[in-house]
Amino acid sequence: MKKVIVFIFLVISCKSSDQIYLDQNKENFTSLLNSNSMEIQNLIPKQYEMVSVKKDGPFPYNYALKNQSNGVEIRYFIKSYKEKWEHYQEFIKNNPNAVLVKPSDEGYVQDFILNLMNLAGENPKIQSNPLPEKVLANTFNANWGSNSLFEFDPKLKFNYKYCNLIVLHKNEMADAYIYFLGNDYRLVLEQSSEHFSNVRFRK
DSSP: OHHHHHHHHHHHHHHHHHHHHHHHHHHHHHHHHHHTTEEESOSSOTTEEEOOOOSOSSSOOSEEEEETTTOOEEEEEEEEHHHHHHHHHHHHHHOTTOOOOOOOOTTHHHHHHHHHHHHHTTOTTOEEEEOOHHHIIIIIOOSEEEEEEEEOOGGGOOSOOEEEEEEEEETTTEEEEEEEEESOHHHHHHHHHHTTTSEEEOO
C-alpha cells in the first residue's frame, strides 16, 4: 500500500513540476513579446496545448504549441534586436573605453536565407515568397516578411517532414520566426492558414 501511495505521489509531483515549467515558459514568452512591442491573439488556440521547449531540432525556439487532434506543432522564435541594442548600451556605459561594434539589424534577409538553406538543404521543392506590403502593414505591422513552404533536409533526421515558415521583421525591434510543423502536407497548410496572423507587432 505504501509503495502505491509513493508512486501516486511521484506521478503527481512530476505533473506539478511540468505544469510549473509550462506556466513559467508562458510567462517568459509573454514577457519577451511585450519587450519587443509584439502581441499574440491566442496563447493557446482551441485544440492546442503547450508543450515543453526542447533542443530536439535544427533551430532554436521560445514557445511551442501542439494540436491534440492532428499533431501539427507551432514553434515561435523571437530574435530581439532591441535586446542586443540595450545590452550594447549598458556595456558601453559600464566600459566607456571599450571598442565594440554597434549591433545592426540590417542582416535579417541574409539570416533568413541562411536559416532556410540549413533547414531545407539542397531541396528544390522550396516555395518562398515575400509577404505583400498591404499584409505586412495591415496584418503584422512589420517592415518585411516572408512565407516559405518546404521539406526538411533528410540529413537533419528531424521528426517532422514539412514546414511552413513565416518570418516577420520590424526595423530596430525584432525578427519573428513562426514554424508550422507536421508530417501531413495538407494539415500543415491548413493550420498555418488558420493561425497565420496569431502574432504581430503592435501599432
